[in-house]
Amino acid sequence: MSTVRWGMIGCGSVTELKSGPAFYKAPGSALVAVMGRREAVVRDYAARHGIARFYTDAQALINDPDVDAVYIATPPDSHLEYSLMVAAAGKHCCVEKPMSLNAEQSALMQRTFERAGLHLFVSYYRRSLPRFQQVRDWLREGRIGELRHLTWTLCKPPGADDASAANWRTDPMIAGGGYFADLASHGFDLFQYLAGDIIEVSGFTARQAGRYAAEDAVTACWTFSSGALGMGCWNFVADRREDVVEMIGSRGRIRFSVFEDQPLHLEGETHEVLEVPCHAHIQWHHVLAMNAHIRGEAEHPSLAIEALKTDRILDKVLQRNPHHPG
Numbered sequence: 001m002s003t004v005r006w007g008m009i010g011c012g013s014v015t016e017l018k019s020g021p022a023f024y025k026a027p028g029s030a031l032v033a034v035m036g037r038r039e040a041v042v043r044d045y046a047a048r049h050g051i052a053r054f055y056t057d058a059q060a061l062i063n064d065p066d067v068d069a070v071y072i073a074t075p076p077d078s079h080l081e082y083s084l085m086v087a088a089a090g091k092h093c094c095v096e097k098p099m100s101l102n103a104e105q106s107a108l109m110q111r112t113f114e115r116a117g118l119h120l121f122v123s124y125y126r127r128s129l130p131r132f133q134q135v136r137d138w139l140r141e142g143r144i145g146e147l148r149h150l151t152w153t154l155c156k157p158p159g160a161d162d163a164s165a166a167n168w169r170t171d172p173m174i175a176g177g178g179y180f181a182d183l184a185s186h187g188f189d190l191f192q193y194l195a196g197d198i199i200e201v202s203g204f205t206a207r208q209a210g211r212y213a214a215e216d217a218v219t220a221c222w223t224f225s226s227g228a229l230g231m232g233c234w235n236f237v238a239d240r241r242e243d244v245v246e247m248i249g250s251r252g253r254i255r256f257s258v259f260e261d262q263p264l265h266l267e268g269e270t271h272e273v274l275e276v277p278c279h280a281h282i283q284w285h286h287v288l289a290m291n292a293h294i295r296g297e298a299e300h301p302s303l304a305i306e307a308l309k310t311d312r313i314l315d316k317v318l319q320r321n322p323h324h325p326g
Contacts, residue, residue: 001068001295002028002295003028003029003030004029004030004068004069004290004291005032005066005067005069006029006030006032006067006068006069006070006071007032007033007034007035007061007064007067007070007071008020008023008031008061008070008071008073009062009070009071009073009074009082010035010036010072010096011034011035011036011041011042011073012073012074014073014096015045015073017280017281018281018282018283019071019073019123019281019282020049021049022279022281022283022287023071023287024049024050024051025281025284026284026288026291027288028288028291028292031049031051032051032052032053032064032066032067033051033053033055033061033064033066034046034049034051034053034054034055035054035055035056035057035058035060035061036056038056039056042054042055062085063089068091068092068294069091069092069093069094069119069290070082070086070092070094071093071094071095072086072093073096074096075168075174075175076096076099076101076176076181077101077173077174077175079096079099079100079101079105079109080100080101080105080108080109082095083095083112083120084109084112087112087113087118087120090116090118091118092118092119092120092121092294093119094121094122094123094290095109095120095121095122095123096122096123097122097123097124097189098175098176098314099122099304099307099308099310099311100176100311101176101320101322102176102311102314102320102322103308103314105322106304106307107308109304110304110305110308113304114305119294119300119303120303120304121293121300122302122303122304122306122307123283123286123302124185124186124193124302124306124307124310125282125283125285125286125302126186126189126190126193126258127189127190127193127286127301127302128285128286128288128289128300129278129282129285130276130285131256131276131277131278132190132193132194132256134264134274135256136193136194138254139194139195139247139254142251143252143254143266143268143269144247144248144249144250144251144254144266144267145250145251145268146228146249147195147224147226147228147247148228148229148248149228149229149231149248150191150195150228150229150247150248151230151231151232151245151248152187152191152230152233152244152245152258153232153234153242153243154183154184154187154232154234154235154243154259155234155236155238155239155240155241155242155243156179156235156238156240156241156242157237157238157239157241158211158216162211162212162236163211163212169182170212170213170214171213171214172213175214176314176318176320177214177318177320178212178215178216179214179216179234179236180205180214180215180218180234180317180318181214181314181318183234183259184218184314185311185314186258186259187232187245188313188314189302189307189309189310192309192310193301193306195224195226195228196224196225196226196228197224197225197309198230198309199223199224199225200222200223201220201221201222201223201313201317202221202316202317203219203221203316203317203318204218204219204220205317205318205319208235209237211237215318216236216237217234217235217236217237218234218317219232219233220232243257243258243259243260243262244257245257249268251268251269252268253265253266253267253268254266254267255267261277261278263276264276286302289301289302
């Protein structure tokens with residue numbers, strides 16, 4: 001198909017700028033329908049974004065004959081149900097991250113699409129960003145020698161709406177954890193793309209401020225398949241915002257931020273500082289890559305089989321019970 005026609009389930013904040021416009025602006029891509037539970041909200045979204053049809057029922061959107069693939073932009077607790085509906089309709093699918101509430105759900109999703117001969121993507125779009133392609137090139141070129149160690153510190157002060165019922169990201173029954181599940185999942189997926197699979201991991205969690213049911217502080221250590229080690233510190237009730245990754249090699253180092261639009265730093269035989277800004281619609285490259293994969297032109301790096309690895313890591317660190325995510 002020259003143009004992949006997408007339908008989108010959910011029209012929340014992530015779809016306003018980060019993802020939604022990429023689906024209808026990117027070459028070879030169209031967003032032909034959107035679904036939301038509240039008619040006034042989804043009607044307004046469709047009008048503002050120039051989307052031809054809107055629905056308040058997910059099955060109706062999935063069954064739309066003009067929809068080739070479905071993007072599920074809802075919280076993780078609905079990903080399993082909606083994705084299985086998409087697979088049953090014989091259509092390709094992309095779900096937001098994290099892939100689901102736990103690895104057991106994610107494995108079922110991945111197996112279902114694989115057996116149906118359909119593509120299941122996960123919105124770990126950082127794998128497709130030019131800034132991280134540059135980091136991957138530096139590593140492959142041996143610019144810092146052999147990777148020895150990776151550290152990541154991610155902190156932020158508490159937010160006014162952290163304990164709000166409207167903030168699903170701090171409700172483990174909806175998000176599968178707290179901000180750690182929502183944000184650290186991006187990092188763990190990216191690190192495995194850059195440095196290889198994580199084969200062992202352990203961690204500790206705490207509710208230091210006790211403002212909500214989910215953890216607000218996490219530490220973890222892990223081992224990459226290459227023998228390199230990693231450790232992370234995530235605190236969401238800290239004094240200030242911080243997002244720093246350092247990859248320590250045998251002959252140099254690379255520093256970058258996972259979420260901030262900061263320069264990339266390479267320290268080795270030469271010292272390079274590169275500005276690689278992100279696209280205004282940060283999922284732009286992810287959408288282009290999904291459409292190319294569907295058309296059989298190239299392999300997309302953010303497939304469900306890769307995302308499942310990250311869910312297994314989150315399960316171990318958070319000690320998640322598949323039957324009781326909270």
